[in-house]
Amino acid sequence: MKIVLKFLLFFVVSIIYSQNYRPSEENLANREWFQNAKFGMFIHWGVYSVLGDGEWVMQQKKIDKKTYERLAGFFNPVEFNPQEWVSIAKNAGMKYITITTRHHDGFSMFYTKQSDWNIVDKTPYKKDIIKLLAEECEKQGIKLFFYYSLVDWYHDDYFPRGMTGQYSGRPDTGNWNNYINFMKAQLTELLTNYGSVAGIWFDGLWDKKNADWKLKEIYELIHKLQPACLIGNNHHLAPIEGEDFQMFEKDLPGRNTSGFSGEAEIGRLPLETCETINNSWGFNLLDKNFKSVKELIQYLVKAAGNNANFLLNVGPMPNGKIQPEFVSRLKEIGDWLNRYGESIYGTRGGPVPQKSWGVTTQKDSKVYIHILNYENQNLLLPDFGKKIKNIYLFDGTKLNYKQDSFGIAIKIPEEKIDPVDTIIIAEY
Numbered sequence: 001m002k003i004v005l006k007f008l009l010f011f012v013v014s015i016i017y018s019q020n021y022r023p024s025e026e027n028l029a030n031r032e033w034f035q036n037a038k039f040g041m042f043i044h045w046g047v048y049s050v051l052g053d054g055e056w057v058m059q060q061k062k063i064d065k066k067t068y069e070r071l072a073g074f075f076n077p078v079e080f081n082p083q084e085w086v087s088i089a090k091n092a093g094m095k096y097i098t099i100t101t102r103h104h105d106g107f108s109m110f111y112t113k114q115s116d117w118n119i120v121d122k123t124p125y126k127k128d129i130i131k132l133l134a135e136e137c138e139k140q141g142i143k144l145f146f147y148y149s150l151v152d153w154y155h156d157d158y159f160p161r162g163m164t165g166q167y168s169g170r171p172d173t174g175n176w177n178n179y180i181n182f183m184k185a186q187l188t189e190l191l192t193n194y195g196s197v198a199g200i201w202f203d204g205l206w207d208k209k210n211a212d213w214k215l216k217e218i219y220e221l222i223h224k225l226q227p228a229c230l231i232g233n234n235h236h237l238a239p240i241e242g243e244d245f246q247m248f249e250k251d252l253p254g255r256n257t258s259g260f261s262g263e264a265e266i267g268r269l270p271l272e273t274c275e276t277i278n279n280s281w282g283f284n285l286l287d288k289n290f291k292s293v294k295e296l297i298q299y300l301v302k303a304a305g306n307n308a309n310f311l312l313n314v315g316p317m318p319n320g321k322i323q324p325e326f327v328s329r330l331k332e333i334g335d336w337l338n339r340y341g342e343s344i345y346g347t348r349g350g351p352v353p354q355k356s357w358g359v360t361t362q363k364d365s366k367v368y369i370h371i372l373n374y375e376n377q378n379l380l381l382p383d384f385g386k387k388i389k390n391i392y393l394f395d396g397t398k399l400n401y402k403q404d405s406f407g408i409a410i411k412i413p414e415e416k417i418d419p420v421d422t423i424i425i426a427e428y
């Protein structure tokens with residue numbers, strides 16, 4: 001009963017909202033670009049990387065803010081080379097980068113006038129990393145999204161506190177409106193001083209689900225400053241008015257295997273799913289649970305089959321380098337995309353929903369059938385209402401098939417099976 005009521009509430013809310021928010025022409029064009037782009041690089045980087053224990057270390061190790069501040073003094077990523085990072089992303093076939101401008105520790109990786117808890121004022125490095133990256137992205141023609149944490153374990157005005165941040169040694173007072181104004185001022189800086197920003201990726205609302213986040217004002221501010229800027233919010237709920245895309249964390253849309261997507265039904269906005277290469281977002285020295293290239297490519301393909309982008313994370317090391325285990329995997333994904341990108345870029349989720357054998361994508365008059373898990377020689381596709389003209393493998397080999405009112409039966413020669421992805425093209 002509770003679930004039904006929740007569903008009804010979200011349904012009503014999304015109808016009301018969809019009537020109010022009218023995305024601009026530029027925004028709609030950016031959404032279209034986003035859906036065609038399909039693959040992006042997520043970057044989690046902050047002073048926490050010094051400890052090599054992930055981005056939640058302040059909370060998990062119960063570090064108070066005075067002690068945590070010392071990390072900024074050790075953060076000197078002299079080997080950071082934005083040209084190298086952007087090239088790694090591009091060579092992986094990624095079309096955009098989403099970087100943490102600040103994470104839950106509240107530390108700004110950009111120069112801000114709103115607090116000296118930022119990279120220029122507090123680290124020996126003293127350079128605005130976001131500026132350097134933004135300039136390089138512009139140069140190399142790759143779009144940039146800004147991750148922005150709503151939850152803050154450092155700011156005194158993040159009060160009353162939510163589920164986290166209780167060990168940071170802050171006073172039990174604070175002015176929530178000041179905190180909202182602080183965020184608005186920072187977002188204004190980010191959307192004024194760094195060129196064109198493809199999107200803002202919010203995270204952390206889940207810390208205080210019932211607080212008044214003033215999202216309407218914040219979203220209007222963003223769209224006023226840069227109408228094309230896409231807003232997404234990882235609140236783990238259905239989309240809220242003013243948002244332009246919907247993300248799923250460590251999950252394909254509609255699944256809730258990770259437990260992060262709790263109440264998030266799939267809305268009508270462009271979709272994105274984000275995932276880590278090992279099990280950590282921020283640099284983690286001990287985490288060697290690297291996913292294989294096959295797993296990562298299959299994740300990308302499944303995301304595309306589910307009509308979603310794939311945002312794959314790297315957590316750079318404190319010296320500014322991306323660890324070699326990530327770089328080599330990204331290179332191999334890029335090689336695969338160089339060959340098979342046609343079946344991913346610019347596609348939308350195909351006419352046959354995900355099956356045990358794989359997924360479908362589609363573009364123009366082609367359906368790409370991705371066999372990710374070969375079951376047997378006979379593939380049966382349900383009828384999807386198109387008269388098929390031709391069916392062939394990606395390398396051009398024609399396949400025998402039969403189409404009738406029940407669907408399409410295709411024979412797949414066993415010797416042609418690719419353990420990563422056997423791509424069959426059905427042209428109608």
Ligand code: FHN
Nearest residue numbers: 055056203234249260274281
């Ligand atoms: O707490 C964060 C986490 O550190 C990371 O940034 C991920 C990325 O999707 N999001 C949060 C949890 O929902």
